[in-house]
Amino acid sequence: MAKDTYHHGNLRTALLLAAKEALRTEPPAKLSLRQLATAVGVSFNAPYSHFASKDELLAELAREGFDDLTARSREMLQACRPDRASRISALSRAYLRFGTENPHVYDLMFGRHGEGEHPALRAAAEACFAVMAETVRQETGDPDLPLFAWATVHGLVTLQNAGRIGPLNSPVRRFEDLADRLPLVQRSP
Structure with missing residues (x-):
């Protein structure tokens, strides 16, 4: 391969963008550094100058997924009414929307990537x-409800992405409207 194929304006960013694009239609297991190198027009060895392995690339994609979900959550909280039910519903809605719009990134975020080996992923x-x-x-003032809230929305996204919500014949018209029905939203102070 010609020497100029190794030079890319910002190869790290290009590889991450190509990987995100690939994850729109295929699961992380099908992603390869070779595939990404071809997509951005560099040699098969070029990605290794930025990522030591596919696992390192996947950990970075998972970290970026957490950063994106964090930003979306904060945006939804800023935009909602200041009452308890609205804030918890907005936060849940952000989570449900992110998880169903990005199912492969979502799976990657909650997969096993050895967070101990990737401190930035753990922090995100x-x-x-x-x-x-x-x-x-x-x-709510309840120290136990954060885990319940997370488990609830995480479980809903996981079930939705696996195609398991439909068989329940839920009367909810849109999946993310389930955020308004979470039991903790109805809980009295």
């Missing part, structure tokens, strides 16, 4: 959960 995951934990704790 903790920061993401902290938004939910702080909001739910602040709105």
Whole structure:
């Protein structure tokens, strides 16, 4: 391959963008550094100058997924009414929407990537959960509800992405409207 194929304006960013695009239609297991190199027009070895392995690339994509979910959660909280039910519903809605719009990234975020080997991924995951934990704790005063809230929305996304919500014949017209029906939203102070 010609020498100029190794030079790319911002290869790391291009590889991540190509990987995100691929994850729109295929699961992380099908992603390969060779495929990404071809997609961005570089040699098969070029991605290794930015990612030591596919696992490192996947960990970075998962980290970016957590950062995106954190940003979306904060945006939804900023845009909603200040009452408890609205804030918890907005936060849940952000989570449900993100998880169903990005099912393969979502699977990647909650897959096993050895967070101990990827401290930035661990920090991003903790920061993401902290938004939910702080909001739910602040709105309810109950220290146990953040885990319940997270488990509920995580379970709903997982079931939806697996095609398991439909068989329940839920009367909810839109999946993300389930955010308004979470039991913790109805809980009295």
